[in-house]
Amino acid sequence: MGRRLALFLLLAPAVLWIGLLVILPHVEIAILSFSQRVAARVYTFGFANYLEFLAEPVYWRTFARTALLSILVTLITLVISFPVALYIAKFARGKSKPVLFLLCLIPFWASELVRTLGWMMLLRETGILSHFLQAIGVIGRPVEFLYNDGALVLGLVYGGMLFMIVPLTNALESLETAQIEAGYDLGGSHLTVLRRIIIPHAMPGIVAGSIVVFMLTVGNFVTPVMLGGKNGLWFTEQIYSQFITRFNWPQGSAFGFMLLLLSTVIVWIGLRLTGQGFSETLRRS
Amino acid sequence: MNKASLSYRLYILAFYLFLFAPLVSVAVFAFNASLFPAPPWKGFTVEWFTGTGALFGKPGIFRDPAMLAAFLNSLKVAIPVTLLSIVIGTANAFLLERREFPGKALLSMMMLWPLVIPGVILGISILAFSSRIANALETWLNMDLDFLRPGLFLVILGQLSFILTISTLIIGARLKKFDRSLEEAALDLGASRLRVLTTITLPFLKPAMVGAGLVALLMSFENFNTTLILVGSDAPLPIYMYGQMREGATPALNAASLVLMLGAGFLATLVALVSPRKEA
Numbered sequence: 001m002g003r004r005l006a007l008f009l010l011l012a013p014a015v016l017w018i019g020l021l022v023i024l025p026h027v028e029i030a031i032l033s034f035s036q037r038v039a040a041r042v043y044t045f046g047f048a049n050y051l052e053f054l055a056e057p058v059y060w061r062t063f064a065r066t067a068l069l070s071i072l073v074t075l076i077t078l079v080i081s082f083p084v085a086l087y088i089a090k091f092a093r094g095k096s097k098p099v100l101f102l103l104c105l106i107p108f109w110a111s112e113l114v115r116t117l118g119w120m121m122l123l124r125e126t127g128i129l130s131h132f133l134q135a136i137g138v139i140g141r142p143v144e145f146l147y148n149d150g151a152l153v154l155g156l157v158y159g160g161m162l163f164m165i166v167p168l169t170n171a172l173e174s175l176e177t178a179q180i181e182a183g184y185d186l187g188g189s190h191l192t193v194l195r196r197i198i199i200p201h202a203m204p205g206i207v208a209g210s211i212v213v214f215m216l217t218v219g220n221f222v223t224p225v226m227l228g229g230k231n232g233l234w235f236t237e238q239i240y241s242q243f244i245t246r247f248n249w250p251q252g253s254a255f256g257f258m259l260l261l262l263s264t265v266i267v268w269i270g271l272r273l274t275g276q277g278f279s280e281t282l283r284r285s
Numbered sequence: 286m287n288k289a290s291l292s293y294r295l296y297i298l299a300f301y302l303f304l305f306a307p308l309v310s311v312a313v314f315a316f317n318a319s320l321f322p323a324p325p326w327k328g329f330t331v332e333w334f335t336g337t338g339a340l341f342g343k344p345g346i347f348r349d350p351a352m353l354a355a356f357l358n359s360l361k362v363a364i365p366v367t368l369l370s371i372v373i374g375t376a377n378a379f380l381l382e383r384r385e386f387p388g389k390a391l392l393s394m395m396m397l398w399p400l401v402i403p404g405v406i407l408g409i410s411i412l413a414f415s416s417r418i419a420n421a422l423e424t425w426l427n428m429d430l431d432f433l434r435p436g437l438f439l440v441i442l443g444q445l446s447f448i449l450t451i452s453t454l455i456i457g458a459r460l461k462k463f464d465r466s467l468e469e470a471a472l473d474l475g476a477s478r479l480r481v482l483t484t485i486t487l488p489f490l491k492p493a494m495v496g497a498g499l500v501a502l503l504m505s506f507e508n509f510n511t512t513l514i515l516v517g518s519d520a521p522l523p524i525y526m527y528g529q530m531r532e533g534a535t536p537a538l539n540a541a542s543l544v545l546m547l548g549a550g551f552l553a554t555l556v557a558l559v560s561p562r563k564e565a
Contacts, residue, residue, distance in 0.1 A: 002351065007384055007386060008321055009376075010376050010377075010380040011380060011386070013372075013373045013376050013377070014373075014377050014380055014396070015392075017373065017445070017446070017449055018392065018395050020414075021399075021411060021442060021445065021446035022395065022398060022402075022446060023395075024412065024414055025407075025410030025414035025415075026410050026415040028410060028413045028417055029406075029409060029410045029413050029414075032413055054474070080300070083293065083296060083297070083300075083344060084297060084300050087289060087293065087297050091288075091289045091478065096373060100297075100301075101306070103301060104304065104306075105553075106305075106308075106550070107304055107305065107307075107308055107495045109503070109546065109549040109550050109552075109553045110308055110545065110546045110549060111506075111507035111509070111523060111549070112507070112509055113509060113523050113526055113530070113542075113544060114308070114311060114505075114542040114545060114546060115307055115308070117307075117311055117530060117534065117538060117539070117542055118306070118307025118308055118310050119307050120530075120534070121307070121310045121311065121322055121323065121534075121539075122306060122307060122310055126321065126323045127323055127324075128323070128324055128406075129312055129430060130323040131323075131325070133531070141503075158303075158304075158307070161304070197400045206293070210550055211336060215403070218403065219403025219404060219405060219510065221404075221405055221408070221509065221510050222509055222527070223509075226530065236403065236405045236510075239405055239406070239409060240513070240514070242413070243409050243438060243514065244514065247414055249409075252409060253409065255387070255415065256405075256406045256409055256410070259403060259405075259406060260403075261400065262407060263401070263403070267401075272425075
């Protein structure tokens with residue numbers, strides 16, 4: 001009897017948390033997303049919100065744009081981070097290894113908002129980059145580097161970097177240096193060794209990092225709002241504006257489900273293509 | 286392993302410059318004696334921290350009532366989030382590591398979900414659900430339930446929904462490493478279950494509990510997406526700063542950011558110090 005009571009007491013907070021803060025709220029937005037307004041304050045079941053998503057080009061274009069740019073951001077983050085992780089794992093010696101690794105973590109102690117503020121200061125027309133380029137004579141007058149897709153991608157890549165470098169470094173740590181040297185001894189070029197030995201070994205890290213970066217990018221809000229251009233909407237902004245600005249909760253809920261669907265499908269495809277499991281991947285990162 | 290080539294090392298150098306450029310910019314221009322957080326450099330000042338506003342027409346952050354109110358709101362959220370994360374995270378760790386019950390695999394998988402759900406969606410779902418509850422209760426009981434409307438209480442719930450996952454993972458990982466024979470030895474020696482828990486198991490878990498609490502504090506202070514959706518009229522610090530950023534930044538924002546960075550750095554150092562070897 002005492003053990004059953006103890007189990008019940010231990011179960012209660014977990015069930016309340018998952019039930020009241022995760023499952024039921026998602027059931028609620030699922031219901032909302034399938035309710036359509038037929039008159040003032042009268043709603044019925046229907047697909048109007050999803051049809052509206054397909055009918056209005058701004059909505060599905062923003063959706064497609066968010067998906068494609070997020071994939072692009074993930075790939076760029078991977079390409080930039082890989083040499084850094086390889087350097088930390090295999091080239092850095094002695095004290096420099098933990099120091100370099102720790103230096104990668106530091107920027108992520110600062111909040112997303114602070115990092116975004118930093119990029120705004122660097123890139124804006126009156127900002128540091130523009131001033132610097134004028135000072136060395138590359139440009140003749142102030143140039144606006146902010147509010148375009150380049151700045152948006154830059155900010156998102158920066159925000160995802162850590163979540164790529166950590167799993168990559170962990171994966172590459174376990175690669176035996178002797179194995180790389182054997183590759184060279186057998187006459188392999190840099191490229192062959194990279195392609196045949198290093199990348200296959202790093203695959204679990206590549207998948208884990210890419211999935212986390214993709215999910216963080218798709219769900220990002222501050223970076224696209226602050227760094228992106230006026231015409232460069234992000235899908236989370238659409239959800240926010242339906243919910244908070246227009247107070248159209250059913251439409252916003254449908255958008256929310258589209259976003260969940262997007263990240264689930266892309267992550268599932270990624271796992272399928274590389275033959276990795278979800279839980280292990282999540283734990284690894 | 287061969288030594289890295291020069292171009293490779295230059296790439297690494299460029300990478301670290303890229304990594305620190307935005308943060309250094311924020312920090313440096315907090316001390317610029319100018320109305321705008323931009324070059325040219327007009328001289329060093331701490332006016333944006335402690336100034337009365339006589340010089341630039343805007344007070345420094347430590348004397349700005351709006352900024353201080355936002356900081357207080359952040360504390361009102363972060364303290365309950367931290368305490369509940371530790372208590373519920375510990376309960377969850379015992380549940381998952383020590384108990385068997387039907388549906389355990391499903392429950393432990395669901396506990397990971399909040400990490401993969403975008404913060405904006407956690408926000409809107411909790412907002413929609415709590416509004417439904419509030420509306421239903423108000424109709425039945427004829428009572429105003431303001432705490433279920435956007436405001437700090439909902440922000441606390443919203444942040445808990447995913448921070449609990451993290452505290453559960455941190456404390457659970459530590460409990461997994463615990464040697465059960467220590468508890469058995471204490472029981473054999475005649476200690477009660479409660480005494481074993483308070484003198485053996487919990488002291489072993491303490492570093493992870495403190496670490497989870499510090500991580501929760503940091504995440505609560507810095508959370509933006511979920512908070513933005515659930516916030517009412519009392520804005521916590523990140524929401525207030527976001528509003529200021531949209532109006533046009535002054536170096537006061539840089540000053541606040543620098544203080545936040547230093548605070549976060551301090552917390553992160555504490556986390557590193559309390560965590561048992563090899564798990565930072």
